[in-house]
Amino acid sequence: MNNNIGKNKCVFLDRDGVLIEDVGYLKNPEDIIIMPNSIEALKILKAAGFLLIIVTNQAGIAKGFFSMEDLASVHEKLSKIYENNGIIIDDLYFCPHHEKGTVEPYNIKCSCRKPETGMAVKGVKKFNIDTDKSFMVGDKDSDIMLAKNSGLKSFYIKNSMYEHDENVVPDFYVKDLMEAAEIITKAA
Numbered sequence: 001m002n003n004n005i006g007k008n009k010c011v012f013l014d015r016d017g018v019l020i021e022d023v024g025y026l027k028n029p030e031d032i033i034i035m036p037n038s039i040e041a042l043k044i045l046k047a048a049g050f051l052l053i054i055v056t057n058q059a060g061i062a063k064g065f066f067s068m069e070d071l072a073s074v075h076e077k078l079s080k081i082y083e084n085n086g087i088i089i090d091d092l093y094f095c096p097h098h099e100k101g102t103v104e105p106y107n108i109k110c111s112c113r114k115p116e117t118g119m120a121v122k123g124v125k126k127f128n129i130d131t132d133k134s135f136m137v138g139d140k141d142s143d144i145m146l147a148k149n150s151g152l153k154s155f156y157i158k159n160s161m162y163e164h165d166e167n168v169v170p171d172f173y174v175k176d177l178m179e180a181a182e183i184i185t186k187a188a
């Protein structure tokens with residue numbers, strides 16, 4: 001008996017450094033810079049039948065660098081950009097927490113801040129996702145660790161801004177989301 005019949009496949013996407021440029025604690029929707037080729041890559045993944053779910057750590061909330069409203073307006077603008085390009089993001093989860101934060105009630109140790117798996121678990125449950133056929137694309141070791149801990153195959157986009165522990169080995173190293181999309185759809 002195959003328990004995977006009817007299950008969905010998904011590409012979980014980190015936001016900063018994968019979909020949009022990582023400008024550090026992005027607060028203003030006007031500062032959104034779409035990563036080159038990422039829109040086209042999302043179209044390819046959608047056409048191949050993948051759900052698209054964004055999973056993003058936004059500790060700037062806990063640290064008081066921006067508000068929930070700021071973040072909501074950034075995400076509104078981002079979905080508008082995608083909508084204008086015919087792309088629907090199936091869901092977006094963010095973690096507003098940080099244990100060293102100053103803003104209550106977000107200054108806690110949570111189970112959703114990557115590398116914790118809370119956000120992926122939520123998506124897997126809600127959309128009945130087959131993790132064996134699903135992927136995570138990120139640019140930090142915490143993204144790769146979330147993937148490993150969630151049973152997802154991982155793509156690591158090299159980002160010179162962040163340290164990379166050689167012991168955290170992704171399934172694939174890629175230069176951008178487009179390269180990941182090509183590998184994913186070739187294998188599917």
Ligand SMILES: [Mg+2]
Nearest residue numbers: 014016017139
């Ligand atoms: Mg990132």
Ligand SMILES: [Zn+2]
Nearest residue numbers: 095097110112
């Ligand atoms: Zn959290």
